[in-house]
Amino acid sequence: MNQQSITCSNFDLNSLIRDNILNIDPYLSAREEFQKEKDFIFLDANENSFGSPLSFSNSYNRYPDPFQMELKEKISKIKNVFSSKIFLGNGSDEIIDLIYRIFSRPKIDHSIIFPPTYGMYEVIGKIHGVDVVKIFLTKEEYQLNLKKIENVITQYSKIIFICSPNNPTGNDIKKKDIQNIIKKFTGIVVLDEAYIDFSDQESFSLEIDQYPNLIILQTLSKSWGLAGLRIGIAITSEEIIQWMNKIKYPYNVSQISQKIAIQALDNKDLFFYHLKNILSERKYMEESLKKISIIERVYPSSSNFLLVKITKYSKNLYRYLIENNIIVRDRSKIILCNECLRITVGTHEENEYLIKKIKKYSEKCLNVSYKRK
Ligand SMILES: *Cc1c(COP(=O)(O)O)cnc(C)c1O
Numbered sequence: 001m002n003q004q005s006i007t008c009s010n011f012d013l014n015s016l017i018r019d020n021i022l023n024i025d026p027y028l029s030a031r032e033e034f035q036k037e038k039d040f041i042f043l044d045a046n047e048n049s050f051g052s053p054l055s056f057s058n059s060y061n062r063y064p065d066p067f068q069m070e071l072k073e074k075i076s077k078i079k080n081v082f083s084s085k086i087f088l089g090n091g092s093d094e095i096i097d098l099i100y101r102i103f104s105r106p107k108i109d110h111s112i113i114f115p116p117t118y119g120m121y122e123v124i125g126k127i128h129g130v131d132v133v134k135i136f137l138t139k140e141e142y143q144l145n146l147k148k149i150e151n152v153i154t155q156y157s158k159i160i161f162i163c164s165p166n167n168p169t170g171n172d173i174k175k176k177d178i179q180n181i182i183k184k185f186t187g188i189v190v191l192d193e194a195y196i197d198f199s200d201q202e203s204f205s206l207e208i209d210q211y212p213n214l215i216i217l218q219t220l221s222k223s224w225g226l227a228g229l230r231i232g233i234a235i236t237s238e239e240i241i242q243w244m245n246k247i248k249y250p251y252n253v254s255q256i257s258q259k260i261a262i263q264a265l266d267n268k269d270l271f272f273y274h275l276k277n278i279l280s281e282r283k284y285m286e287e288s289l290k291k292i293s294i295i296e297r298v299y300p301s302s303s304n305f306l307l308v309k310i311t312k313y314s315k316n317l318y319r320y321l322i323e324n325n326i327i328v329r330d331r332s333k334i335i336l337c338n339e340c341l342r343i344t345v346g347t348h349e350e351n352e353y354l355i356k357k358i359k360k361y362s363e364k365c366l367n368v369s370y371k372r373k
Contacts, residue, residue, distance in 0.1 A: 092232030
């Protein structure tokens with residue numbers, strides 16, 4: 001990074017936004033012009049005023065709130081950030097897609113990612129015709145390689161993706177290193193905190209006001225257990241949120257998702273109860289797996305999964321587990337994850353069964369030698 005590109009005071013949001021987005025006149029949805037109020041007769045959105053064939057009272061015949069205000073209020077209280085700094089998407093993946101649309105010019109700009117990491121940063125980039133530059137995490141420690149990062153940054157570097165806790169390695173990225181990048185980079189930093197509730201580290205969301213170039217991603221899919229609803233969260237400046245609102249599809253989060261999420265967020269006791277169980281099960285799995293002879297390493301985890309290195313032929317264990325009705329994630333072909341499986345923390349019964357099966361396989365291994373294909 002040269003001097004010119006490292007001072008944060010140089011951050012100029014509008015200069016990063018693509019021309020076609022700067023000049024867009026957004027579609028103004030019917031529900032945006034007139035909010036739902038009980039005593040209006042709504043004949044503006046071509047909805048079916050008679051209702052739907054559903055028998056229960058809320059028949060979903062009306063378009064949902066395009067800005068999900070009630071849900072954002074709930075999230076705002078839980079996360080301790082203003083609801084004006086929250087954007088909701090159809091999963092985090094929609095938000096990643098929107099970020100690419102706002103900032104990255106196809107065939108001109110590139111983004112920077114730190115593999116091994118979440119695959120969607122690259123896939124969505126490629127869909128948009130945006131190059132993705134890869135700087136690998138350090139071996140074994142899975143931390144950022146700051147020197148190498150500095151060397152690849154150019155005027156065409158628009159977005160840097162950092163995932164902490166990282167998927168599939170499970171560890172936190174050092175807070176100092178994250179801060180360093182956010183402060184020095186004059187482009188956009190996307191910090192994916194999908195697993196932050198399982199970590200001892202604090203979310204950057206409490207410091208969002210200090211960093212005009214930071215977009216934090218969170219989700220209701222993991223710790224909140226609502227993967228089926230598809231609700232992703234961005235926490236960022238009001239300016240960036242305005243751009244996201246401008247280009248998103250008008251009704252991107254369905255009525256039913258908003259409604260059920262609001263119900264779930266009210267039940268914080270059960271959320272914390274599940275969270276506590278996941279953390280104690282993670283510890284139980286960690287300790288049990290470490291005792292098994294074919295397990296070479298269980299990497300430290302700040303998430304709800306464990307990256308586990310098998311001494312050799314991890315693929316055979318993977319297949320053996322499938323034969324026993326257990327599906328884990330095979331990460332053995334990924335660079336820096338040789339012979340690794342990623343295992344999600346399950347219920348106690350599920351984890352016990354998994355460990356029993358891996359033990360059995362391990363004992364078998366002592367007697368049989370598996371031939372490489
Ligand atoms: C699971 C996960 C997400 C969540 O994606 P959703 O689309 O919100 O379900 C985001 N980032 C990472 C790194 C993940 O592992």
